Amino acid sequence: MKIAFWASLALAAFFGTFMLLTAGWERPPIKSVQTGYRGLALEQNINPRREATVIARNQLPDVIPEASPEGPRASAVYENVQVLGHLSEEQFVRVMLAITDWVSRDEGCNYCHVAENLADDSLYPKRVARRMLQMTAHTNLSWQKHVRETGVTCYTCHRGQPVPEKIWFSNPGPVAARGPVGYRAGQNIAAASVGTTSLPFDPFPSLLNDDNVRVISTSALPSGDGASIKRTERTYALMMHMSRALGQNCTFCHNSRSFFDWNQSAPQRTSAWYGIRMVRDLNTNYLVPLTPTFPPHRLGPLGDVAKINCGTCHQGVNKPLLGASMLRDYPELNEVKQ
Ligand code: HEC
Ligand code: HEC
Numbered sequence: 001m002k003i004a005f006w007a008s009l010a011l012a013a014f015f016g017t018f019m020l021l022t023a024g025w026e027r028p029p030i031k032s033v034q035t036g037y038r039g040l041a042l043e044q045n046i047n048p049r050r051e052a053t054v055i056a057r058n059q060l061p062d063v064i065p066e067a068s069p070e071g072p073r074a075s076a077v078y079e080n081v082q083v084l085g086h087l088s089e090e091q092f093v094r095v096m097l098a099i100t101d102w103v104s105r106d107e108g109c110n111y112c113h114v115a116e117n118l119a120d121d122s123l124y125p126k127r128v129a130r131r132m133l134q135m136t137a138h139t140n141l142s143w144q145k146h147v148r149e150t151g152v153t154c155y156t157c158h159r160g161q162p163v164p165e166k167i168w169f170s171n172p173g174p175v176a177a178r179g180p181v182g183y184r185a186g187q188n189i190a191a192a193s194v195g196t197t198s199l200p201f202d203p204f205p206s207l208l209n210d211d212n213v214r215v216i217s218t219s220a221l222p223s224g225d226g227a228s229i230k231r232t233e234r235t236y237a238l239m240m241h242m243s244r245a246l247g248q249n250c251t252f253c254h255n256s257r258s259f260f261d262w263n264q265s266a267p268q269r270t271s272a273w274y275g276i277r278m279v280r281d282l283n284t285n286y287l288v289p290l291t292p293t294f295p296p297h298r299l300g301p302l303g304d305v306a307k308i309n310c311g312t313c314h315q316g317v318n319k320p321l322l323g324a325s326m327l328r329d330y331p332e333l334n335e336v337k338q
């Protein structure tokens with residue numbers, strides 16, 4: 001009797017500690033917020049302790065005072081301006097000050113510039129920055145279905161650092177046995193990118209290639225719509241990434257009685273659909289072509305360039321920077337020549 005009592009106490013203590021110390025368990029209280037029509041379980045579970053950290057991490061930098069659009073054009077004042085030439089000189093300097101604060105806060109102007117000659121293009125960050133200026137304007141002007149009027153600035157991704165915190169490279173995975181025996185389609189590796197599930201560890205190729213993100217086949221017999229077990233696993237892996245990147249549960253976008261059906265999904269799912277297409281566009285047309293511009297130490301293990309995923313902008317919240325629009329204060333950013 002006594003032994004049974006102590007044994008059950010020990011077991012309870014063991015499992016209690018296990019629950020508190022392992023990932024996936026959170027200490028109560030957890031707030032539950034309904035985000036869809038009542039009765040559909042479209043709701044989010046929020047940990048109030050996490051909220052304070054999120055707010056602290058999403059503070060905006062100071063706004064640089066507005067610049068006059070009057071006066072001589074930057075193209076007339078400087079030697080080598082290819083994309084910001086039609087701004088006034090004052091606006092041009094404002095952009096330089098802003099991008100320094102947003103991208104190389106600790107490093108300063110000389111992260112991109114050779115101090116003796118600001119027109120010199122020999123440092124790679126300057127050449128990358130020129131393309132980034134174009135990419136930012138393109139995102140704001142051509143992807144309004146995703147970024148809306150809120151838009152993005154360099155700060156959305158960079159947060160004061162030259163290399164954004166959330167990026168991805170092609171992942172060769174762990175060394176496996178040769179032949180069919182060693183092939184496990186990326187499963188059972190407990191990668192953080194897919195929430196330590198047994199799903200394929202690399203959810204990101206779908207954010208570069210035109211992958212068909214599907215689970216349910218649209219016909220009874222195989223019809224070439226590509227639904228398969230492998231594709232299902234890839235889809236779930238991407239969904240895990242999207243949920244984590246936005247800090248939301250699946251029910252932020254889906255009604256769990258039918259993940260497939262758009263009519264029962266939340267409007268956020270449509271934003272996410274455009275988001276997937278936008279990320280593919282930015283990776284394919286901006287980052288990948290910059291590969292030869294970067295020095296080898298900035299490339300991944302397979303020699304590819306760092307790329308964007310949902311987390312690069314979102315960083316754990318449903319709207320980057322909690323929905324604040326920095327772009328509103330910097331109209332110059334949308335006047336970059338493509
Ligand atoms: C993140 C990279 C980056 C940082 C940091 C940066 N610049 Fe620039 N700068 C550029 C790019 C890119 C151009 C070229 C723009 C174009 O082609 O339209 C440029 C061009 C210039 C030019 C024009 C030079 C010429 O004659 O062609 C001046 C002046 C300048 N920057 C000043 C500054 C100053 C001052 C700072 C620091 C407050 C600074 N920049 C910080 C990227 C940067
Ligand atoms: C959508 C996200 C995103 C936005 C917006 C963005 N960048 Fe980047 N930037 C990246 C990624 C991803 C890289 C590649 C990381 C690396 O350098 O390895 C990068 C790299 C850079 C680098 C090279 C840093 C280095 O040392 O390798 C510079 C400089 C830069 N960006 C400047 C800018 C400027 C200036 C803007 C705004 C006009 C901007 N970026 C906007 C995602 C972004």
Ligand code: HEC
Binds near residue numbers: 213216248270273
């Ligand atoms: C931010 C919104 C969002 C979140 C969060 C999200 N999804 Fe999705 N989900 C989508 C979008 C958008 C698609 C369609 C993608 C496409 O067609 O490119 C999709 C597709 C799917 C599909 C495929 C349906 C079909 O057509 O066969 C399944 C299954 C799915 N999601 C499950 C999940 C699960 C499980 C989670 C949580 C781990 C989740 N989703 C989280 C937006 C989301």
Ligand code: HEC
Binds near residue numbers: 148269277279309
């Ligand atoms: C270039 C930066 C950027 C990237 C990358 C990005 N987003 Fe967004 N996203 C935004 C901005 C900005 C908003 C806010 C738009 C607004 O004000 O409604 C947003 C809003 C959303 C919303 C609507 C949230 C809400 O509460 O209504 C969803 C869902 C979303 N993004 C999903 C995604 C997914 C999924 C990915 C990756 C496939 C992604 N985003 C990648 C910038 C980005």
